Amino acid sequence: MSASITLGNEVRPVSFETSESVGKEVDFLLPLALLPAMATGSHLKLPARISSQLFSAVPRIQDVFRLWGTEHWGAALPGAPVPGAKFQQIHVDSEVWSERDERGSGVACFFSGGVDSFYSVLKHHDEVTHLIFVHGFDIPLTNGVLRTQASHMAREVARELGKPLIEVETNLRSFSDTFIGWGAYQGGALASVGLLFQHLFHKVLIPSSHSYADLFPWGSHPLLDPLWSTELTRIEHDGCEATRVEKVAYISRHETAMKWLRVCWGWNNKNNAYNCGHCEKCLRTMVNLRAAGALERCKTLPHNLDLRVVANMNLSDESDEAFARENLNALERLGTEPGLALAVAEAMNKYRLGEFKTQLTLQVRAHVDKREWKRVMRGLLMLLRYHPRALVRAYQKLGSPMRLRRWLRV
Numbered sequence: 001m002s003a004s005i006t007l008g009n010e011v012r013p014v015s016f017e018t019s020e021s022v023g024k025e026v027d028f029l030l031p032l033a034l035l036p037a038m039a040t041g042s043h044l045k046l047p048a049r050i051s052s053q054l055f056s057a058v059p060r061i062q063d064v065f066r067l068w069g070t071e072h073w074g075a076a077l078p079g080a081p082v083p084g085a086k087f088q089q090i091h092v093d094s095e096v097w098s099e100r101d102e103r104g105s106g107v108a109c110f111f112s113g114g115v116d117s118f119y120s121v122l123k124h125h126d127e128v129t130h131l132i133f134v135h136g137f138d139i140p141l142t143n144g145v146l147r148t149q150a151s152h153m154a155r156e157v158a159r160e161l162g163k164p165l166i167e168v169e170t171n172l173r174s175f176s177d178t179f180i181g182w183g184a185y186q187g188g189a190l191a192s193v194g195l196l197f198q199h200l201f202h203k204v205l206i207p208s209s210h211s212y213a214d215l216f217p218w219g220s221h222p223l224l225d226p227l228w229s230t231e232l233t234r235i236e237h238d239g240c241e242a243t244r245v246e247k248v249a250y251i252s253r254h255e256t257a258m259k260w261l262r263v264c265w266g267w268n269n270k271n272n273a274y275n276c277g278h279c280e281k282c283l284r285t286m287v288n289l290r291a292a293g294a295l296e297r298c299k300t301l302p303h304n305l306d307l308r309v310v311a312n313m314n315l316s317d318e319s320d321e322a323f324a325r326e327n328l329n330a331l332e333r334l335g336t337e338p339g340l341a342l343a344v345a346e347a348m349n350k351y352r353l354g355e356f357k358t359q360l361t362l363q364v365r366a367h368v369d370k371r372e373w374k375r376v377m378r379g380l381l382m383l384l385r386y387h388p389r390a391l392v393r394a395y396q397k398l399g400s401p402m403r404l405r406r407w408l409r410v
């Protein structure tokens with residue numbers, strides 16, 4: 001299946017090679033193109049009829065992203081390559097269908113080999129009829145070595161669980177990455193792949209990233225994913241009822257998961273290791289497993305946790321911080337790993353101070369005269385280095401730019 005997206009004078013090809021035949025509906029084009037269109041302020045015109053249910057959800061999907069953009073992500077969309085890109089309300093033009101023949105009898109679950117995937121597949125083992133593994137989302141298409149390993153894993157897991165596997169290879173990210181970061185786009189991208197198979201599945205599960213306790217704006221979200229559903233196929237965001245620690249405890253009881261768990265993010269994995277064992281995702285999962293008392297059972301991650309490495313783990317956004325917090329809470333409740341709890345807390349502190357520094361810099365730049373702000377920042381950074389708690393407390397008490405200005409005496 002291939003599509004050409006015309007944007008101004010440019011034509012961008014997007015293709016999906018699939019191991020299973022795709023349906024005739026073109027609904028997959030909407031989740032594929034809507035966010036890039038919003039990020040570029042483009043009028044979106046679809047070439048054929050799309051589901052009436054999906055089309056009627058477009059205003060709400062746009063409202064969600066527009067508000068997340070303005071109120072949560074600020075001026076810069078997360079990971080967007082174009083500085084200052086914003087989600088804009090756009091016009092979407094399409095004819096609709098509402099009647100179709102019978103719905104597909106199957107239920108699919110996206111499967112990457114990670115904690116969320118294993119949790120959803122194992123929890124819904126009796127209901128799920130197929131697994132879908134996508135090449136080109138978490139591993140670049142150009143990384144043949146890692147893709148071969150991951151594909152082998154997916155086939156073996158599917159065989160062990162007795163489920164047919166559908167493999168999809170797509171260059172979708174070569175299109176989307178030029179407009180929007182993966183963090184915001186991933187739910188739409190998964191929904192787009194799911195909607196290729198409406199003739200087979202009346203339900204497609206997207207394993208959740210975060211629990212109900214951490215529902216900050218994120219591209220795959222229980223509020224958002226179901227909005228990509230059609231009359232034929234319900235898209236479900238699955239697994240919010242469990243924290244990552246609880247999910248790991250659940251899957252650690254299953255031998256297949258402990259034999260094949262694959263969590264390492266392929267875009268940063270320089271050595272093509274199945275799991276590198278030292279990136280944030282690997283470390284976070286090792287801590288999850290330790291908290292569940294199951295690290296030694298996992299055959300795909302190292303069993304020794306170096307506390308210094310954990311303390312220096314690089315948390316890069318609120319998603320990483322949320323997972324670290326879950327780990328810290330679990331370790332504190334457990335009470336038997338005080339050193340590990342301290343190391344996780346230290347990594348979180350580093351992240352929070354980094355975030356605070358970014359906020360502080362933005363505030364000072366916005367409210368302090370151009371000639372003065374560098375001098376003011378030098379003083380504040382010195383304070384941050386030697387008296388971080390006092391500075392954070394003082395800053396939190398301020399609240400308004402006027403009070404900040406007075407506090408800075410400028």
Ligand SMILES: [Zn+2]
Pocket residue numbers: 263264265275276277278279280281282283
């Ligand atoms: Zn890793």
